[in-house]
Amino acid sequence: MKTKERILFKALELFNDHGLKDVTLRQIASSLEMSQGNLNYHFKTKAEIVSQLYFALVEKMDYEMNKISHDKPLLSFLYESAQVSMSILFQYRFITRDLYHLLGSDKTLKKHYLQLQQVRKQQYVLLFENLTHQGLMREEELEGEYERLYKRMNILGDNWVNAADFFNKEDASKVDYYHALLFEVIYPYLTKQGKKQYLDLFN
Known part of the structure; x- marks a missing residue:
């Protein structure tokens, strides 16, 4: 090395x-x-090290996400991508613990993060639209409802490590527990067919 x-x-x-x-x-x-x-x-400087680790996280996330087969059923893809994402975030957990302070003190990282969030939002909203077209998610009942669903999932995804530190000291179970907690957010939006596929994922 x-x-x-x-x-x-x-x-x-x-x-x-x-x-x-x-x-x-x-x-x-x-x-x-x-x-x-x-x-x-x-x-x-320490900031240079932090920047290198941040971009290493992003690169690893992109690499692992690209390995997930897009031929999977959409709910399975969403389930697996969330699990991979949270596992990687746990490996770099110091970043999520201090995310907003870190971004607030480094304009380059903040700019990159905000651009990345725009891309992620578009990807998830498209995914929700496809799930709706397949009859797995219900139609929106409120304008912009699924864009806000993504935002809620994103807030949970960015902050779950701090909650895990406080409430759950067993490192080995953190990712699985909080992945299930986060993924459950989508359940009320699923149709009967979607809920069956959801439950099958956990069985």
Whole structure:
């Protein structure tokens, strides 16, 4: 493993374990048994490390999402993509724990995140439209209802790690528990046929 990769790997571990605010460059260097000068040769600031890890998260998310077969039934695709997404977010959980502070202090990351959210919203709204056309979701009863459904799912997706830290200390069960909790948000919008497919996913 190259030095830069070792630094990122160790920084991710420390940020996840101790929180972004409480980890210094000196601590990262010390954990790697290297001088801070050597670390600063690769990363001059902690913000540079955080930025690299943020884009590593995005790249991993895109890679894993592209591996999911689009030939799956739409509900299965939605179920699996949510599970993959939450598993990756847990691997980079320091980012979601301090997401809004992190974005507020880095204009580049904020701009990228907002653009990414626009793309994700379009993808999910299209997915909801396709589920409706297939008779798995009911028609909208309120104007813009499914766009707001996406926003609720997005808020839950961005903040579930903090809730998991507070209410559930068993790391091994966090992702599965909160994935089921998040995915259940869609259940009231499903038709009878959609609800049957939903229940089949859990059986």
